[in-house]
Amino acid sequence: MKYLNRLFTIIFIISLLLTGCIPQKEYVLLQDKSSDKHYENPYSPLANITDKYFLQPNDYLFINVSTPDPKISEFFNQSSSNSVNNQRNQNFFYYQIDDSMNIDFPYVGQINLKGCNIRSGKEKVQEALKPFLKEYSLTFKLASNTFTALGEFRKQGVQTMQKEQITIFEAVALAGGITPFGKQRKLQLVRQQPEGAVTYEIDLTDKNIINSEYYYIYPNDMLYVRPMKAKQLGIGESFSIGLITTALALYLTLQTVIK
Structure with missing residues (x-):
């Protein structure tokens, strides 16, 4: 029994540590990452934002x-x-x-x-x-102002834009936001260019994207958010490590009372 109690105590401590193991940088938007800036804006000389969208078939x-x-x-x-x-x-x-x-x-x-x-x-x-x-x-x-949202969005599918370009945060909002299992630091943007489709990887937690060529979403763009490994393990959104720690705490309390 002593061995079992020690085992549960160790599990309890590890669980407490796990509840705080997700760093803020993984989910807090618009952080100051100036030292790690990797966005450039080659379109800055253009007077109008809409100049960056090129017409396409259909x-x-x-x-x-x-x-x-x-x-x-x-x-x-x-x-x-x-x-x-x-x-x-x-x-x-x-x-x-x-x-x-x-x-x-x-x-x-x-x-x-x-x-x-x-x-x-x-x-x-x-x-x-x-x-x-x-x-x-x-x-x-x-006239055809739409973009596609796939992956860990709460509202997947073709989304209608009310103007010729919207910010990436407006696009995320139109798609219902990103689920807790979405990798906000690795959003993929697929954009059609005259020379063909180009894929970009965007970090939504980096405020430098506001001054980048990726800040605006254009018609026919596709956004894809990859799921975290937790979803692959079958853990649902309602899952909470806190439930485990609460159960372990209750068990240890009962053991103490019984003794």
Whole structure:
């Protein structure tokens, strides 16, 4: 019995130590890690954040041409075969970019948007309209604003963005936050670039990401949070080492009372 009591005492002490073994740096956000900064911002010369997003096949665009003459405006805003359900939405038309990065624009024909961001894409359409119009205004917006959240998010799947770019913390919030088993220091961001998909590893606990190129999430980005080993061992969210320590403390107390 003495041996058994000693064994439980040792287990009790180890359990108490384990309850405090997870360091703060594993889960506290926006820590000062200036000495270990590994983010760079090559996009700083750009005036607009949205300049960093490049159009992709299957993106939908809102495009509207407005001229002093309503009849001419209506002519250039005719419903095209690439419009979504061929329906109007607040005087905008939806145009889908095909696999060759073209949109089929009324009367003008196909306009290629390969390698374009929102700003340069708008300039491409303006250039295509020059032979036909002198006075006009053009609205050019991205319509398909979504990103994908996978792994240890409480709300996995395709998430809708209310604007063309959001911060990574806004994205995490839209996905319901990260579960207790998610590795916040190793969030993976997969981003489509003109040269192909690029994967970045982000430390959400490092406040240096605020000044990095990873701070904003763009349409078609994918976020993945890997699970901790505790989940692989079958431990659920309701599991608490405190329960074990409480049970051991109760057992030892009863043993003492019985003696």
